[in-house]
Amino acid sequence: MAVLAFAASAFAAEIPRADRRSGSDFMSRETRAMQDDDTANPAMLWVLEGGTLWTRKAGAAGRACADCHGDARATMKGVAARHPSFDTAQRRPINLEQRISFCRTDRQGAPPLAYESRELLALAAYVARQSRGLPIEIAIDQRTQPFLDAGRTTYHRRQGQLNLACSQCHDANWGRQLAGNVIPQAHPTGYPLYRLEWQGLGSLQRRLRNCLVGIRAEPYEYGAPELVQLELYLMWRARGMLFEAPAVRP
Amino acid sequence: MERRASRREFLRAAGGVAAGLGLGSIVAVRPAHATPAEMQEAIRKVVGSVPVSPGKVKLDLPPLIENGNAVPLTVDVASPMTGADHVRAIHVFTQKNPQPNVVSFHLGPRAGRARVATRVRLADSQTVVAICELSDGSFWSDSADIVVTLAACLEDGI
Amino acid sequence: MASALINVPERAKRGEVIEIKTLIAHTMETGFRRTQLGALIPRDIIRRFACTYNGTEVFRAELHPAISANPFIVFSTIAVESGTLEFHWTGDNGFSATQSTAILVE
Numbered sequence: 381m382a383v384l385a386f387a388a389s390a391f392a393a394e395i396p397r398a399d400r401r402s403g404s405d406f407m408s409r410e411t412r413a414m415q416d417d418d419t420a421n422p423a424m425l426w427v428l429e430g431g432t433l434w435t436r437k438a439g440a441a442g443r444a445c446a447d448c449h450g451d452a453r454a455t456m457k458g459v460a461a462r463h464p465s466f467d468t469a470q471r472r473p474i475n476l477e478q479r480i481s482f483c484r485t486d487r488q489g490a491p492p493l494a495y496e497s498r499e500l501l502a503l504a505a506y507v508a509r510q511s512r513g514l515p516i517e518i519a520i521d522q523r524t525q526p527f528l529d530a531g532r533t534t535y536h537r538r539q540g541q542l543n544l545a546c547s548q549c550h551d552a553n554w555g556r557q558l559a560g561n562v563i564p565q566a567h568p569t570g571y572p573l574y575r576l577e578w579q580g581l582g583s584l585q586r587r588l589r590n591c592l593v594g595i596r597a598e599p600y601e602y603g604a605p606e607l608v609q610l611e612l613y614l615m616w617r618a619r620g621m622l623f624e625a626p627a628v629r630p
Numbered sequence: 631m632e633r634r635a636s637r638r639e640f641l642r643a644a645g646g647v648a649a650g651l652g653l654g655s656i657v658a659v660r661p662a663h664a665t666p667a668e669m670q671e672a673i674r675k676v677v678g679s680v681p682v683s684p685g686k687v688k689l690d691l692p693p694l695i696e697n698g699n700a701v702p703l704t705v706d707v708a709s710p711m712t713g714a715d716h717v718r719a720i721h722v723f724t725q726k727n728p729q730p731n732v733v734s735f736h737l738g739p740r741a742g743r744a745r746v747a748t749r750v751r752l753a754d755s756q757t758v759v760a761i762c763e764l765s766d767g768s769f770w771s772d773s774a775d776i777v778v779t780l781a782a783c784l785e786d787g788i
Numbered sequence: 789m790a791s792a793l794i795n796v797p798e799r800a801k802r803g804e805v806i807e808i809k810t811l812i813a814h815t816m817e818t819g820f821r822r823t824q825l826g827a828l829i830p831r832d833i834i835r836r837f838a839c840t841y842n843g844t845e846v847f848r849a850e851l852h853p854a855i856s857a858n859p860f861i862v863f864s865t866i867a868v869e870s871g872t873l874e875f876h877w878t879g880d881n882g883f884s885a886t887q888s889t890a891i892l893v894e
Contacts, residue, residue: 407696408692408694408695408696409692410692410695410701410702411695411696411697413702414700414702414749419793419795419809419811420809420811420860422700422811422857422858422860424793424811425791425792425793425811425812425813425858426791428791428793429791429813558782559779559780559781559782560696560779560780560781561696561779561780561781561782563782576696576697576699576700577697577699577781577784577785578785579699579700579815579816579856579857579858580815580857580858586785589785590783590784590785591783593783593784593785594782594783594784595783630696630697630781699856699857700856700857701856704862724854727854728818728820728853729852729853729854731852731854732852732854732855733849733850733851733852733854733855734849734850735847735848735849735863736847736848736849736850737847737863738846740841740844740846740847740865740866740868741846741847741863741864741865741866742805742806742864742865742866743805743864745862745863745864746849746861746862746863747860747861747862747863748855748856748859748860748861748862749855749856749859749860750854750855750856751818751853751854751855751856752854
């Protein structure tokens with residue numbers, strides 16, 4: 381019994397739903413104000429560009445996103461808040477950026493958009509904006525369960541030269557200070573977002589790579605299954621929380 | 631190693647008070663910092679030999695910011711903004727950035743209100759100075775201290 | 789043309805002081821940063837921003853590297869008459885961007 385109890389505690393308990401708070405709750409009033417004002421939020425520049433790209437024809441098929449998806453404000457509502465989601469063709473969950481990129485190659489016959497490219501981020505920001513205010517909902521069934529479990533294992537595994545697991549900061553020590561800033565709970569409620577550190581907009585994968593560099597671990601490549609699994613777990617862990625993309629974070 | 635010690639030093643000393651320890655920015659190679667004397671020189675280039683008096687201007691800066699890349703800054707001058715009595719210009723300077731000049735705003739009676747806002751980069755915890763030039767040729771100033779902190783997990787892994 | 793977001797009321801009363809918010813996409817490379825190999829990244833910033841109201845300049849700003857990336861500038865002007873507000877940014881490496889918006893003053 382004692383051994384079982386120890387194994388269970390190795391997986392720190394999830395933050396109780398009542399205690400779940402978005403990263404914006406840990407920011408200063410000024411940074412929060414930047415996020416809450418669409419006329420001041422630098423991420424809106426990417427949303428603006430994404431809106432233009434949405435209607436631009438591209439690729440051999442000469443199609444724009446709008447040609448299939450119409451008005452994004454209606455058709456993309458909730459989409460970003462439900463990603464990563466299982467893709468039957470790929471037989472694995474894919475994130476929003478990958479979904480957009482596959483649409484580019486498969487449906488538009490256009491060259492793929494590079495990870496973290498301005499165009500991909502602009503489209504992702506535009507699509508994500510349409511989920512603002514909606515609850516995060518990640519569908520877990522027998523297809524996605526193994527990937528969720530893999531993501532959860534990564535989240536709880538000690539890594540890097542600092543030998544730290546994500547859970548040690550973000551489950552066990554959220555709210556405390558680290559290097560002058562407060563440790564947030566690591567809920568990806570606002571991606572893609574404008575990080576003041578980057579002086580630009582970036583994806584969740586870019587942030588996760590920063591975390592890995594922070595604990596002195598080798599960061600996984602963009603699009604690596606480990607990163608998507610982690611994204612899946614983090615979004616599932618944040619289920620029910622309201623999406624606030626495109627956010628601003630320090 | 632030296633950098634880690636600097637951070638601990640910074641955290642011990644910072645504690646809510648403008649530190650002014652000159653610990654440098656987050657980039658791998660730190661550029662030289664301007665000195666208070668260089669800031670005074672930059673101010674002198676703008677005001678000439680006219681004395682600068684504290685007052686009339688209000689510089690708004692958060693006392694603490696989590697990242698020095700985008701610090702919201704507002705300057706407000708109590709002025710009727712009439713043809714006879716208005717703000718001609720507002721200038722902002724820093725003590726510890728590589729360069730002392732930040733921005734110069736040129737207003738006039740068409741502005742209606744002498745209030746401007748922007749976002750600035752501050753390389754370190756320091757003092758920021760705002761100087762306004764009135765239509766009568768006088769100069770007025772205000773200053774504010776800010777503590778600049780940093781997140782733990784950065785891209786460059788410094 | 790770089791993405792720009794202008795926030796101006798579409799209509800105002802004559803004599804009313806209106807607040808204008810401007811945001812433009814630009815990295816504002818300071819000229820103080822170095823690459824991982826130590827090479828200096830040259831300065832590339834917006835140097836000047838101006839607003840004209842039916843052709844008359846009503847506001848101007850000179851920017852230095854200390855202005856954050858994606859420059860955000862807020863200022864005000866008196867709604868004197870209906871017409872066009874034009875916003876113009878210029879900077880290093882021949883950077884130039886213009887945006888205009890109509891205003892109805894009653």
